[in-house]
Amino acid sequence: MSLYLDHLAALQRQAESALERTGFDMLLIASGIEKFAFLDDRPYLFQPNPHFKHWLPLTKHPHCWLAVRPGKKPRVVYFQPDDYWHVPPSAPSGEWVDAVELIVIREPETAAQALADLVTSRTAILGEADAALPGLTPNNPELLLNLLHWARGVKTPYELEQMRAAQRRAVPAHRAARQAFMAGASEAEIHRAYLAASGHTDRDLPYGNIVGLNEHAAVLHYQYQDASPPAEVRSFLIDAGAEVNGYASDITRTWAARGHDEFAALIAAMEVEQLGLVDEVREGVDYRDIHLSAHRRIARVLRRAGIVAMDEEAMVEEGVTKPFFPHGIGHLLGLQVHDVGGFMAAEDGSVADKPEGHRYLRLTRPLQAGMVVTIEPGLYFIPMLLRELRASKHAAQVDWAVVERLSRYGGIRIEDDVACRAAGEAPENLTRDAFASA
Known part of the structure; x- marks a missing residue:
């Protein structure tokens, strides 16, 4: 069987089990x-139900x-309007067509x-309330969704291939x-x-690109793009991905301009630690431990x-960190950039709590072989947070002259997408492999 047909069979088994339970x-x-x-x-940009594109490579x-029925082919109702105002979807084609009742x-x-x-x-x-038709009202059963979301954390070989392809699409653009x-x-x-090299437009990126020069790199989700360069260009942070058949990549890199050696050295130090964290992505490891x-x-x-x-431990x-x-x-990655199921302790939907005081962590479950996660440590000079630190009892332990000097660069984030492998195996760094082969 092809990877896709194997993937479809795996989803059928998961769905049948969830329905029965x-x-x-x-x-x-x-x-x-x-x-x-x-x-x-x-119209707003169409965003498909991720449960739908889990089965079918149809994102537009x-x-x-x-319709998924035990023991039978899935039935796909495919909307292809007669339209001369817009380009309608093309006639159904691809490997999925013969695998379904169309x-x-x-x-x-x-x-x-x-x-x-x-x-x-x-x-x-399953769907949003506004998708309802007479006799077809989404009810989104919580227990069934929990079972599906738990299973979705582990990627099939087909899904891993799409995610590798999404890396290869993003790397030349980076x-x-x-x-x-x-x-x-x-x-x-x-x-x-970036758009020209990736073949993307703003409409089909998996998320809005973060492109920040100098102090803008200190805004974690910087959402603007200045049309003119600053008088002095010192640093650059880009957080940008690509998409293939509904699957995303999510990559961040930080660069120093020529002659800014102090900041370049800080980037190099962060890269060493980032690669060390990547190596911690192992089956059975609690992702919360990687965060700490x-x-x-x-x-x-x-x-x-x-x-x-x-x-360091006192810090x-x-x-103080x-x-x-x-x-x-980081977070789970897949059909969604911040993929679902990250806080599940088990398939029943029980919650694995975040470490105390770390409310922005997006993944708290133990790692399983087949999961894809991001590893994205950062070191930033964010004015509002530095003001709080300066007002704390630890202010005297900070060299504020160094902080002021480095604040001109905004900050550093380095992000790779990493697949967890079976016990005893090193993780697969999807991002670094794509850079190496580019």
Whole structure:
């Protein structure tokens, strides 16, 4: 069997098990609908239900439905309107077509008729409320969703191939962005260089690119792009990914301009620690421990760089690393950039708590072979957090002259996407492998 057909068979098994355990007889998944701006006829960018694109590589297809029945082929209701205002979806094609029972419809409302012979009072319907049609109202059963979300944390070989491809699509764009930065381009020009090299547009990126020069790198989710470069270009942070068949990559790199050796040395020190954290991605490891390890490693960087003169363990225990590293070490990655199921302690939906005082961590469950996670330590000079540190009892342990000098660079984040392998095996660094092969 092909990787995709194998993937489809695995999803069928998971769905049948979830249906049996929750007392439902069928699973119905809406792709979602096209939505429009308030008091306008301009559509928002369509975002498919991730449960739908888990089964089918259809990411630009509103008003479609998927029916999963035990022991039978999935039924796909494929919306292909007659339209001369816009380009409609092309005729169904690809490996998935022969694996399903296909019904093509021209009007969204006829989906209800195409599914009427299957739907019962024991049908689980997954989707947003606005996807409802007569007789097809999403009920999103919590226990069934928990079972599916828990299983989705572990990727099939097909999914891993899509995610490797998403890395390969992003890496040339990261290299193009760096070249534009070194040539003195503005944030907007760097962003355009990234789009051109990736083949993406703003409409189909997996998330909005973060492109920050100098102090803008201290804004974790910096959302703007200046059209003109600053008078002096010192540093550059880019957090940008790519998408293949609904699967995302999520990569961050930080660069120093030529002649800014102190900041370049700080980046190099962070890269050493980042690679050490990547090596901690092992089956059975509690991801929360990797997050706490990141704080210990950042404490080491802060001490060695002369930024904070404290014992490293004391720095972590007293929370002194938090103003410099205020976010989590990473998250699950897959059909969604911040993929679901990160806080689950078990498939029943029970919650694995975040470490006390670390509220922004997005993944708290133990690692399993087949999971893909991001490892993205950061070291930032964020004015509001530095003000709080300056007002604390630890202020005297900080070399504020060094902080002021480094604040001109904003901060550092280095992010790789990493696949956890079976016990005893080293992790697969999807990002570094793609850079190495580019």
